[in-house]
Amino acid sequence: xxxxxxxxxxxxxxxxxxxxxxxxxxxxxxxxxxxxxxxxxxxxxxxxxxxxxxxxxxxxxxxxxxxxxxxxxxxxxxxxxxxxxxxxxxxxxxxxxxxxxxxxxxxxxxxxxxxxxxxxxxxxxxxxxxxxxxxxxxxxxxxxxxxxxxxxxxxxxxxxxxxxxxxxxxxxxxxxxxxxxxxxxxxxxxxxxxxxxxxxxxxxxxxxxxxxxxxxxxxxxxxxxxxx
Amino acid sequence: xxxxxxxxxxxxxxxxxxxxxxxxxxxxxxxxxxxxxxxxxxxxxxxxxxxxx
Numbered sequence: 549x550x551x552x553x554x555x556x557x558x559x560x561x562x563x564x565x566x567x568x569x570x571x572x573x574x575x576x577x578x579x580x581x582x583x584x585x586x587x588x589x590x591x592x593x594x595x596x597x598x599x600x601x602x603x604x605x606x607x608x609x610x611x612x613x614x615x616x617x618x619x620x621x622x623x624x625x626x627x628x629x630x631x632x633x634x635x636x637x638x639x640x641x642x643x644x645x646x647x648x649x650x651x652x653x654x655x656x657x658x659x660x661x662x663x664x665x666x667x668x669x670x671x672x673x674x675x676x677x678x679x680x681x682x683x684x685x686x687x688x689x690x691x692x693x694x695x696x697x698x699x700x701x702x703x704x705x706x707x708x709x710x711x712x713x714x715x716x717x718x719x720x721x722x723x724x725x726x727x728x729x730x731x732x733x734x735x736x737x738x739x740x741x742x743x744x745x746x747x748x749x750x751x752x753x754x755x756x757x758x759x760x761x762x763x764x765x766x767x768x769x770x771x772x773x774x775x776x
Numbered sequence: 777x778x779x780x781x782x783x784x785x786x787x788x789x790x791x792x793x794x795x796x797x798x799x800x801x802x803x804x805x806x807x808x809x810x811x812x813x814x815x816x817x818x819x820x821x822x823x824x825x826x827x828x829x
Contacts, residue, residue: 586782635797646786
């Protein structure tokens with residue numbers, strides 16, 4: 549009962565924060581002088597990128613724990629997190645060019661940050677496809693290895709704007725966030741709202757995957773009993 | 777295209793993607809519920825047939 553109340557409270561808070569974030573983005577945050585109103589895409593783009601990286605980090609950790617413990621629970625977490633990560637990475641790859649067209653005058657350029665993000669998306673798309681084609685007894689092990697090796701591209705993507713010459717804006721530096729205070733507060737609020745939404749999405753995806761596995765197990769036992 | 781239109785496109789596409797994903801999750805859950813229902817109705821039939829003298 550307490551757990552259910554906590555879940556409802558969590559979802560209500562997420563919903564309210566989402567509304568507050570939308571209000572902050574469109575009403576509270578000022579319009580940027582050079583880029584104009586299109587800069588507000590940044591409030592979706594940056595949290596989505598952060599969540600994609602976080603999701604791939606969870607996949608990485610869960611894959612290590614799976615290889616160590618051989619407990620299917622961790623394989624499920626790694627898989628679901630990769631799926632949610634691909635979802636957010638897709639949002640990053642769509643909102644980025646929509647922002648770039650009016651600002652850079654091109655939809656896409658082979659800039660290090662953009663290229664490494666696209667590679668990252670392909671890596672985790674391949675991870676999801678791999679699970680579909682590999683035999684069941686090898687699936688978890690191979691996915692875990694892929695999940696660990698694939699994560700190597702995350703720090704490369706993150707540091708791409710610091711390691712190479714790039715036209716991608718650098719907002720978060722070692723000195724903090726390089727934007728005005730209202731923009732900073734809006735970004736932090738959007739971060740919090742999207743982070744709670746991400747947790748809720750991941751939790752429900754894991755629940756669904758567990759339900760699927762349990763149903764398949766029951767089905768297999770049922771068929772085994774009644775076929776003999 | 778004006779900046780507002782780009783902004784509108786960015787936000788709409790993001791929410792459409794998220795809703796499609798949520799919809800796919802609901803669909804997958806529905807299909808699992810149907811499977812569970814099928815198994816439990818088959819088990820019920822077997823139980824009923826065993827209960828008969």
